[in-house]
Amino acid sequence: MSFLYRFLSLISCLIGFNICHAGEIKVQILTVDNKPLSEAVVWLTANQDKNTKKQAVMDQIRKTFVPYILPVQVGTTVDFPNSDSINHHVYSFSPAKRFELKLTPSKNTTHTVLFDKAGIVTLGCNIHDWMLGYIVVLESAYFAQTDKMGIARIAEPEGGAKEVQIWHPQINDDPTQLVQKVNAKNLNFKLTKALKPDLRRNMNGFD
Structure with a gap:
C-alpha cells in the first residue's frame, strides 16, 4: 500500500471527524433502540482472500x-x-x-x-x-468481533473488499439487511427489529 494512499485515507478520516486507523475498516452495530451489540461476528468478502488458518x-x-x-x-x-x-x-x-x-x-x-x-x-x-x-x-480470513461499544475493526485487505456481513444469534433482522457494500472505512448497521432472547440467561439456574 503506497504512502500516498495511506496519507489520503488518514485525511479522509479526519475530515469526517471519525476515529480511524489507516489500513482498517471499522464497523459498528446498533440495536433497534440504539444500544451497541457486542460479540457479533463481522467479516469481509475480500477481492483477494488469503489463508490464515490457525489453531x-x-x-x-x-x-x-x-x-x-x-x-x-x-x-x-x-x-x-x-x-x-x-x-x-x-x-x-x-x-x-x-x-x-x-x-x-x-x-x-x-x-x-x-x-x-x-x-x-x-x-x-x-x-x-x-x-x-x-x-x-x-470462508474469509478477514473477520473480527464487536466490542462493548458494538465496534469491530478489521484489517483492510490489500486488494480491497466487496462486502461486509454480520451475524449474532440474537439478531432477528432479515438476512438481506445484514450485508453491505464496502464503500467507506466506517460502516454502520442499525438493526430494525428487537433482538431475540438471550438463551444463556433463560437457562441459568439449572443444575
Missing part, C-alpha cells in the same frame, strides 16, 4: 463455553479442553459440522475438531443442557 480454542469453564462465540476460517482446527473439575459431553448436530466429544476433567488431554465447511455450528452439552455456544466458520 483456536473452545474451553469449558464453570459449565460455560468460553468463548460464547468463536469465529474461525474454514480449515481451522479447534481444541476442546475441559478446564472444569467435572465431565462434559459436547456435541453439535449442525450441518456445517456434526460431532460429539466426551471430555473428562484433565489438563493434559485436549480433543480437537477440524472445521472444514462454512456455516454456523451450534454447541451443546448432553450433561448440562443449558450450555450453549457457537463456532462461526467463515
Whole structure:
C-alpha cells in the first residue's frame, strides 16, 4: 500500500471527524433502540482472500463455553479442553459440522475438531443442557468481533473488499439487511427489529 494512499485515507478520516486507523475498516452495530451489540461476528468478502488458518480454542469453564462465540476460517482446527473439575459431553448436530466429544476433567488431554465447511455450528452439552455456544466458520480470513461499544475493526485487505456481513444469534433482522457494500472505512448497521432472547440467561439456574 503506497504512502500516498495511506496519507489520503488518514485525511479522509479526519475530515469526517471519525476515529480511524489507516489500513482498517471499522464497523459498528446498533440495536433497534440504539444500544451497541457486542460479540457479533463481522467479516469481509475480500477481492483477494488469503489463508490464515490457525489453531483456536473452545474451553469449558464453570459449565460455560468460553468463548460464547468463536469465529474461525474454514480449515481451522479447534481444541476442546475441559478446564472444569467435572465431565462434559459436547456435541453439535449442525450441518456445517456434526460431532460429539466426551471430555473428562484433565489438563493434559485436549480433543480437537477440524472445521472444514462454512456455516454456523451450534454447541451443546448432553450433561448440562443449558450450555450453549457457537463456532462461526467463515470462508474469509478477514473477520473480527464487536466490542462493548458494538465496534469491530478489521484489517483492510490489500486488494480491497466487496462486502461486509454480520451475524449474532440474537439478531432477528432479515438476512438481506445484514450485508453491505464496502464503500467507506466506517460502516454502520442499525438493526430494525428487537433482538431475540438471550438463551444463556433463560437457562441459568439449572443444575
